[in-house]
Amino acid sequence: MSAAGPVLILTHPFDPTADKVVDELNHRGVPLFRCDTAEFPEKLSVGAELRDGHWSGRLQTSQRCLELNQVTGIYYRRPTAFEFHPDLSEDERRWAAIQARMGFGGLLASLDQWLNHPHHIGYAEYKPVQLRHAVACGLRVPRTLVTNDPETARAFVTAVGDAVCKPFGGAGVSVDNGFRHVFTTKVTAGQCADPNISRTMHIFQEWMPKEYEARVTVVDGHFFTARIDTTSEAAQVDWRSDYQSILYTVIETPNLVRSCVRALLDFLGLRFAALDFIVDPDGRWWFLECNPNGQWAWIEEETGMPIASALADALEGVHNHD
């Protein structure tokens, strides 16, 4: 049994990505407490008292108990919404939800050792935020417009020549024969005459010529970088649209990019992030986005890079920086 304190993992039960970290921690004999916030309040009991400026107490399920003041790491993955007693009325449930968020959520938010703190995730997820600070930290960023005005969009796309439209977040939409996902898509100035650009916010970006792309996963200063080469037309625009066509190679991150990324993550308060870059034919790295709670398991599976081990180190409180 490891001497490390318990690790708290907040995610839903069917999260294979989190399972990899759990597996690693189990292998090391590190005690851990995994729960979904959906278990609160009916299946998860919470009690904490403020003592000497710290919350001292426990989380408890029918299976196990966690002493909050012993926790060495908290992994925020994919926790789901609180689930209340089925007999609560809608109004009662709304009130209970606010108490749960502000009370239980507030208790957790007050703790240290987050990877990453959900407030930091929330802030960093905003693309306008990360793009602005990426520039401030010295990273190259393609010309970018956010707008709900078709004329502004048309003028921008005309000015940059080749452009893409990408989602700020979310998945897509259900249709009769399945589900449709929104990927980064090339657009023309003509398409920007669509008045339905005004229905919500859109993000347009200059299309950058690519030699290849890079997925940079960072855990407490450790860099795990995979070069992404694609073999399909769809993946050339957005590799997420065709995983079958991707070739992965482990590469080094240029020192300048490393230092800029470190600065960005320090500013955003992130210990973990999955960042996407385009590398142009001249070898210049262009920042596309930072995913503060991004997926990484498939990169480890494809390349063998020990990301789960790095996350376990981070959650145990083992500090070994590059």
Added chain:
Amino acid sequence: MSDKSRSNSVGVGIFPASDHFPLGRAYGCINTTPEPASAVRPFGLTLAVPPSTVTRVDSADLGYDEDAQIGLIRDGTDMVPLAKHTDGQTSTVTQGGDGQTTNRDSDTDHRED
């Protein structure tokens, strides 16, 4: 999580709502009842396309190892670790009472988000 427990959650999680927990994206079920595209469908949404191969996982085939604290999935007659079975890109669907497929998770576990 059973269908029953999902139906008791506060509303249907509509991404990227951030009210259920201190910021961070709420993860949960979305209403997947297909609806016809409106005349004012936002431009960005009109660019949606079918995703690349996604393994549909029936929630009835999922289990949980309380001791190891990991997910399990049915493989034939055996329950095996979910992490070793999936290629990382899954979409969990549950069957509605009328046999319709409902309740797709809001963050279909694409490899990337």
